[in-house]
Amino acid sequence: MKVPTSDDVAAAADRIHGHVRRTPVIEVSPGTFGVDAPLVLKLELLQHSGSFKPRGIFNRALTQDVPAAGMVIASGGNAALALLHVGRQLGHPVEVFVPETGPAVKIAKLRRYGAPVHQVGRDFAEAVVACERRAAETGALLMHAYDQPAVVAGQGTVGLELEQQCPDVDTVLVACGGGGLVGGIAAWFDGRVRVVAVEAAGSPTLAAARAAGERVTISVGGVAADALGASQIGAIAWEIAQRAIDDVVVVPGEAILDARQRLWDELRICAEPGAAAPLAALIDGGYVPAANERVAVVVCGGNSDPATLT
Template sequence: MIDVEDVRAAARRIGGRVRRTPVVAAGADRWFKLEHLQHAGSFKTRGMFNRILAASARGELTDAGIVAASGGNAGLAAAWAARELGVPAEVFVPVTAPAVKVAKLGKLGARVVQTGNEYAEAYAAAQSRTDALFCHAYDDPDMVAGNGTIGLELLDDVPEVDTVLVAVGGGGLIAGVIAAMRPAVRVVAVEPSTSRALHAALEAGSPVDVPVSGVAADSLGARRVGDIAFEMAKAGQITSVLVSDDAIVEARRQLWDDYRIAVEHGTAAAHAALMSGSYQPAAGERVAVLLCGANTNPSDLA
């Protein structure tokens, strides 16, 4: 499993290449970690930089560059990191990936291959490229350690925080946050009721396939949670709460209306846990909401 020393090593490796994103107060004992302001619009840029740099140091990177499979954000992160490091990138995405994300991939210089209706199908196609370094979207130790650098920043900025709410798809983000912040901080997983890979795994006692649908499926639509995330969530006794599509839509709208924060639906899921009451903090509990991605079409926010 990944531990805090792995996360600290990742922080040293990617320092100066990623943004230290701000934390803002959202009321009494409430904060937002504005990771949606990260390069390429999501936290995954941290993990991708760490994956490529760590692999390069181990001699695993070839002239063929990297290949990734993604519903959108991991591909954007891979394309950004590869461009910054001068490495070729090929990204496989499902045909259902939002057009805004696909267009941005091209602008970042990646070769885009659209195949299948779900992440799992794009993933299988990407693995056929055996000459390039495969960058898993979430179930990779280097990815997880890089993502965990968010938690180190949050602890630096809000050392008094009791709880952090984290939206979960495949689990690469929450695994990193667990490594960086447990046991000092309670980490709560938030998942759409229609895409509940971690929730189902914790109930079953091991990762299982789940059906995927809903407004946040493009970013939280992993059919099966990663092994790393499952083991870390199990060991850390992490609670997963579920939120409805309606709650996600309302939370996203509220973030825009009240704070002028524009995020994607998957990101809004974390805030929806508070807004809907799926997670109810105790009196005086100090809670941070991790806002992890901004790759959305904002036209429906007006």
């Protein structure tokens, strides 16, 4: 399997330009969120469909001959929403497969798009099996939520944009489930900036792989399972992690929910739990910036119910 490089990320940025939003960054002063350091937040939750996912899916769709049967994907929710958006924009039929345990807010949003939505299995892995079977039956182009080279390269354009917007950043904290986003961002920076993967305690795929020295399958659960619910780190992200992901921090679910609430209280940002994980690493002390370290936090998704915030 090809592992994307910074050149692939740059090519993806050119290819998807005009199809995706250049999402904003905001700076917050020391003391905000109780963190004694200035922070930059990359607001990727303002991307089309509410997460970073369209970047990679647009990139793969624009580098393939999409058959008449269209495209299919398995997802915890965000990649499915992204595929529906991409299909509508490019004029391709799509089908999506999501677990029966998918969050109601994402399922409702999927159904509003009007495309076929299949709820299959109790977790992402079971939805993947059903999706692959469907692709084999129909000849549709199979999209993977996080483990295809063009998808990872597309997700890496978040890092490219961030560097353009904040060229003096020292460290980037990125949520990690299957690893497509953190892998793409790390591929872009390629060691020039510290990249830290942040995982929820209920699904620490990269931390488990590092402890074992190889990719392993884990059980999945916890507050961020809908977005960070992969049972194994992607093969591409694992390869990139060997050279370009500097550290991995695992944060408890309570800290994630606290960080999500603080994003709302301080900035009226309604992030989904998985997207609050990088900030949780700072608030909870899992990652402590050095003096004068310039830290960026990627807030990668906002498909969440505001009614769950107080």
